[in-house]
Amino acid sequence: MFDAGRRDFLGLAAIGSALAALGTALAGVLRLPKPAVLPGPMRVYKLGDPAQFAVGSVVKMDAEQLYLFRDERGFHAISSVCTHLGCIVAHSEREGFACPCHGSKFDTQGKVTGGPAPTGLAWLEVSLSPDGQLQVNGETEVSRGTRFQVG
């Protein structure tokens, strides 16, 4: 077994308890930089009267970081944030989306077709707010192909 004199034992106990106390204090203090509440703007966006978006239109929303589409089957919103490293993708009707930072490419449905992006672009939940405005929730993903019909 552990064989130590009385002084050695007391010394070790003192050092041990000091380390334990400091360690606990340090662990408590180091919790500080991990934010308990993530600051940031509300990510549920009201986009106004659904009727203002014509069928077949694509609107780039800069502040909301998404593209809003309306076709015959309804509305859908695709996030414009690249899944690779967070740049804003550009959209063209024929080719789909392209990221300016590292050349990721996505088809018109947001599926990866080239480049380093690990996953496709997120489809965001579209709904109607109680006051009749079109509303997109930037926090909630829906499965690709989901459309929202008004009325």
Next chain:
Amino acid sequence: MIENLKALPQNLRDSVVRYTLHPTSDRERSQATFHNLFLHLQSVRVHRNTLRVAYSFGLGLITTASFVLLTLTGILLMVYYKPSTELAYGSVKDIHFVVPAGRFIRNIHRWAAHLMVVAVFLHMARVFYTGSYKKPREFNWLVGLALLVLTLGLSFTGYLLPWDQLAYWAITIGANIANSPREVTDALHITKFLDVGGFQKQLLLGANYVGQEALIRFYVLHVAALPILMAMLMGVHFWRVRKDGGLSRDETAPRDPNDVFSPTKTYGLMAVVRGRTPAVGRGPEGTVQSWPHLLWAEMAVFMFTVAVTLALSYFFDAPLKEMADPAIPENPAKAPWYFLGLQELVSYSAFMGGVGIPTIALIGLGLIPYLDRDPRGVGKWFGGPEGKRIFWLSTVFGLISVVALLALTVNCGWLRNWIPSIPQPVITLINPGTVIVLLYAAWSLWILRRTASLRLSAVALFTCFLAGFVVLTSMGSIFRGPNWQFYWWPSQWPVH
């Protein structure tokens, strides 16, 4: 009392200077050195090899001098800089256009930062190729690696502060690299339980996007946390340089017969002879007095660094783009040049390029002194002619393989272009970045088998990585344009 007042200047000086400022003999110079806090960082006598320019090129000192310049100019910049997303850009613009000497001081800060990064890389290469990491200097090699990481960390955190387009998008990319372990955890479906990436990103940004919290965190890291750590580690680094025996040198080299060695026997006066005795003007074992020889050398390097920095700052302004706009990324959004090799790797796989390969490289570098325990070859460039041969061979191999791989990637694409439905984990594992690492590792193992020397295989690996770093960095800085497409020259970039 009058007497004391009269003697005040003299007494004040005597109280400040513990010994003398005007030593006249070697003994007094030694005393003056170790009675002074700043001078006693170095030993009283240094080996002549320490002063050989072609041995160390003063690279460690250049790094230190840049750090001093950065601290001074950094404090001056803090007088006007305001770390707020609304005011930061304006305050940097003020520093550039309104503040007296502001532009010049900002330029010095920027150029000294570049110089420090260059010098720290070259310093590492010098220490490696002269075998100076070997026993008893293993630990100082690790301290040096930590200092390298801190230097890059300081550059990275400083990059955000102007809050212009370049800063905003480079940091967005950087923060998402911290987030990139999700590429792996997502593929394994364990992000819900173990979200390393998200944790790192939140710790860095204090939020999920680059905003006010991120700016304050980067500011605190840049002006307080990292510099304090850096200064402390620099102290440890210098102290260990001294305690580990000064600059490394070839201990096995035949000694100059004219050198005086530690006395093993004493001489009596057998005869009166003409001329100087052998000991005059020569120190024991080929050493010279640090005061004045080393001090002159240090001052020369310091003045050289200041001169280069001032000249560059006078002719070339630090860039400042438009104010940060979260809606429109810079195209191309490029990090500072020394991160562009990484950015090239990141454009294959965020996790492997941004986290995986740098970690492997750092662990590899840290292991070098503990794997290569062969005490021979210290203090000689490349450890001798055989090492030099391996160095050149490895340079050629390293350059050809990385250029060939890049040419393949640029011309034919990579796995996803060939098999569109390929799962992401396959690309994370097999991409140009990991392939080049494997090629280099294989080359180094082959050298190990051929030569049975760990030192030579380490030279091979280090050289390959250096070649890869240079090629990838040039690729990212020169040959990548909008959408990270390949262009031979920036003038070919499409205008829009």
